[in-house]
Amino acid sequence: xxxxxxxxxxxxxxxxxxxxxxxxxxxxxxxxxxxxxxxxxxxxxxxxxxxxxxxxxxxxxxxxxxxxxxxxxxxxxxxxxxxxxxxxxxxxxxxxxxxxxxxxxxxxxxxxxxxxxxxxxxxxxxxxxxxxxxxxxxxxxxxxxxxxxxxxxxxxxxxxxxxxxxxxxxxxxxxxxxxxxxxxxxxxxxxxxxxxxxxxxxxxxxxxxxxxxxxxxxxxxxxxxxxxxxxxxxxxxxxxxxxxxxxxxxxxxxxxxxxxxxxxxxxxxxxxxxxxxxxxxxxxxxxxxxxxxxxxxxxxxxxxxxxxxxxxxxxxxxxxxxxxxxxxxxxxxxxxxxxxxxxxxxxxxxxxxxxxxxxxxxxxxxxxxxxxxxxxxxxxxxxxxxxxxxxxxxxxxxxxxxxxxxxxxxxxxxxxxxxxxxxxxxxxxxxxxxxxxxxxxxxxxxxxxxxxxxxxxxxxxxxxxxxxxxxxxxxxxxxxxxxxxxxxxxxxxxxxxxxxxxxxxxxxxxxxxxxxxxxxxxxxxxxxxxxxxxxxxxxxxxxxxxxxxxxxxxxxxxxxxxxxxxxxxxxxxxxxxxxxxxxxxxxxxxxxxxxxxxxxxxxxxxxxxxxxxxxxxxxxxxxxxxxxxxxxxxxxxxxxxxxxxxxxxxxxxxxxxxxxxxxxxxxxxxx
Numbered sequence: 001x002x003x004x005x006x007x008x009x010x011x012x013x014x015x016x017x018x019x020x021x022x023x024x025x026x027x028x029x030x031x032x033x034x035x036x037x038x039x040x041x042x043x044x045x046x047x048x049x050x051x052x053x054x055x056x057x058x059x060x061x062x063x064x065x066x067x068x069x070x071x072x073x074x075x076x077x078x079x080x081x082x083x084x085x086x087x088x089x090x091x092x093x094x095x096x097x098x099x100x101x102x103x104x105x106x107x108x109x110x111x112x113x114x115x116x117x118x119x120x121x122x123x124x125x126x127x128x129x130x131x132x133x134x135x136x137x138x139x140x141x142x143x144x145x146x147x148x149x150x151x152x153x154x155x156x157x158x159x160x161x162x163x164x165x166x167x168x169x170x171x172x173x174x175x176x177x178x179x180x181x182x183x184x185x186x187x188x189x190x191x192x193x194x195x196x197x198x199x200x201x202x203x204x205x206x207x208x209x210x211x212x213x214x215x216x217x218x219x220x221x222x223x224x225x226x227x228x229x230x231x232x233x234x235x236x237x238x239x240x241x242x243x244x245x246x247x248x249x250x251x252x253x254x255x256x257x258x259x260x261x262x263x264x265x266x267x268x269x270x271x272x273x274x275x276x277x278x279x280x281x282x283x284x285x286x287x288x289x290x291x292x293x294x295x296x297x298x299x300x301x302x303x304x305x306x307x308x309x310x311x312x313x314x315x316x317x318x319x320x321x322x323x324x325x326x327x328x329x330x331x332x333x334x335x336x337x338x339x340x341x342x343x344x345x346x347x348x349x350x351x352x353x354x355x356x357x358x359x360x361x362x363x364x365x366x367x368x369x370x371x372x373x374x375x376x377x378x379x380x381x382x383x384x385x386x387x388x389x390x391x392x393x394x395x396x397x398x399x400x401x402x403x404x405x406x407x408x409x410x411x412x413x414x415x416x417x418x419x420x421x422x423x424x425x426x427x428x429x430x431x432x433x434x435x436x437x438x439x440x441x442x443x444x445x446x447x448x449x450x451x452x453x454x455x456x457x458x459x460x461x462x463x464x465x466x467x468x469x470x471x472x473x474x475x476x477x478x479x480x481x482x483x484x485x486x487x488x489x490x491x492x493x494x495x496x497x498x499x500x501x502x503x504x505x506x507x508x509x510x511x512x513x514x515x516x517x518x519x520x521x522x523x524x525x526x527x528x529x530x531x532x533x534x535x536x537x538x539x540x541x542x543x544x545x546x547x548x549x550x551x552x553x554x555x556x557x558x559x560x561x562x563x564x565x566x567x568x569x570x571x572x573x574x575x576x577x578x579x580x581x582x583x584x585x586x587x588x589x590x591x592x593x594x595x596x597x598x599x600x601x602x603x604x605x606x607x608x609x610x611x612x613x614x615x616x617x618x619x620x621x622x623x624x625x626x627x628x629x630x631x632x633x634x635x636x637x638x639x640x641x642x643x644x645x646x647x648x649x650x651x652x653x654x655x656x657x658x659x660x661x662x663x664x665x666x667x668x669x670x671x
Contacts, residue, residue, distance in 0.1 A: 013261045015181035017305050018142035024301035025140040029094035031293040046117045049074030052610040053117045065517040068115035096145020107132035119588040120581050124291030137184035149350040187484050193255035198491045198524045200251035205530030212241030217531040220638045222573025229285035258302050265304035272299045289580035320391045322357025326373045331361050333369040341369040352390035486515030494523040536635040537576045538586045540611050543628040554611045593652045608655035629655040
């Protein structure tokens with residue numbers, strides 16, 4: 001029976017297209033692969049006990065509900081194996097193999113990597129974890145996946161089986177439904193809207209409202225801004241102020257575009273375009289790594305069926321998507337090595353995006369394992385014809401797929417007439433095989449009158465009964481509601497005076513423990529309450545035992561292989577931070593020390609200890625062991641209206657390579 005809850009969540013505004021979810025799966029998987037590969041560049045420094053965050057140090061600063069599989073071991077070999085396992089699971093998610101299982105494994109692995117090094121993560125990592133968690137409840141493998149291919153094979157076998165001829169209509173109806181909606185899609189859309197609503201709500205400083213100078217201060221942060229972002233500073237201040245207010249207004253009202261119950265399809269396409277352009281602009285102007293691509297992947301899931309209908313019509317006009325194509329394969333014959341022709345055919349049909357291509361099966365062995373016909377004419381190159389008809393690869397060819405006999409016209413060989421005659425003989429043989437019937441096959445009266453070629457009666461496996469389907473759906477909805485309540489409570493507290501998600505109303509305690517255990521804690525304080533004004537660069541100065549020898553820059557030795565100590569401002573501020581992961585480390589270290597957050601001082605100790613061990617490993621290079629390691633921040637405070645600035649030197653931490661202490665927080669002005 002239809003209840004008010006079902007009617008609410010079945011509204012079009014909460015619906016998602018399965019093809020868009022498949023595109024979201026592919027885009028998110030590619031972004032995860034790029035992110036994991038970039039993290040492997042600092043594998044030992046960030047994810048082992050010999051790095052800046054040993055396991056004992058991390059465990060002492062985590063709540064008791066967080067977990068990480070990387071706490072099993074702290075060796076470089078185990079970290080490498082774990083990252084390779086993460087890559088394998090992500091690739092399985094990319095191709096849609098056991099999508100639900102691979103999605104869960106990727107979520108567990110990514111969550112473990114983030115918890116392993118808490119100071120390396122940024123807001124993009126928070127978004128990635130949340131996208132992977134909510135996608136656990138979405139049908140990501142319904143299209144363009146190995147799971148879809150296996151389902152097509154099973155459906156084709158059932159349709160070929162005369163015992164199940166009466167179930168064809170039901171099978172086709174289920175396979176062609178492209179829209180999904182419910183509580184799980186509702187939570188996904190609300191989470192996406194919450195990110196922007198609370199990001200805008202937390203921006204409370206005058207730079208965002210009265211002054212409109214937030215973009216000016218953000219573009220003056222050298223370690224964030226790219227060369228393209230620096231060009232924006234040449235624009236008039238009034239134009240920068242207008243862009244600042246426009247960005248804030250769009251964060252407030254932009255989510256209303258994809259949550260509108262009116263003109264849902266058109267407004268969603270507009271939202272996808274606008275938000276994608278905004279995040280691409282961010283990635284061009286600021287050093288954000290893979291940050292923007294996680295958000296763009298999320299918006300690809302919002303593409304409505306109208307978009308796919310337009311794309312389908314455009315491709316069919318170009319004779320793509322397998323239109324007028326029939327793929328014929330021999331049952332039980334190997335096509336490539338030990339791979340059966342059936343698997344090859346359905347794999348090509350799935351991943352070359354050929355939904356309209358017909359697939360037929362024959363028993364005779366006189367033909368090739370795989371034959372492709374176009375307008376009932378077999379082609380001399382079956383695989384080339386499939387690639388020419390695919391919307392993904394047709395641009396590699398300079399002509400459209402037409403009559404197969406035209407492929408011989410470009411050949412000026414002597415035996416062209418012989419090849420044409422052989423082709424005509426193969427065409428005649430294929431047409432004869434497709435229309436003939438086996439005399440001994442038992443074909444029902446309903447299928448005997450059809451034009452379906454010879455089939456192999458295969459008994460489909462019995463349908464698995466699900467006696468606990470309603471119970472599992474109830475538990476799933478209960479989990480979704482609890483997680484949704486937790487993230488709303490967590491974001492409300494982030495916008496209030498409370499900062500700990502566990503400090504909530506008494507009846508929310510169990511939900512808070514559940515959300516913290518699933519690592520759903522979130523706070524979207526990007527450039528909030530105002531953009532930082534402290535710019536600068538970091539130097540890790542190593543002093544040798546012999547004071548007459550020159551000091552060295554250990555961080556420069558780590559990132560560039562050169563140890564010269566240079567106090568001057570680097571020409572490329574973001575290059576001096578190595579990569580976005582090290583940038584997150586340095587920004588968090590400066591925040592901890594400048595705010596005098598004493599409970600997190602041991603994390604700065606771990607950073608100093610790492611460079612002590614790093615200097616000891618390179619003692620032969622320096623020809624003498626390093627005695628003192630000093631972490632220094634050269635601060636450049638941004639003044640309003642392009643006023644002159646001064647550089648101040650802050651010694652944040654001093655380590656005697658065995659005895660670490662906080663430096664006196666003093667600044668020395670450098671002219």
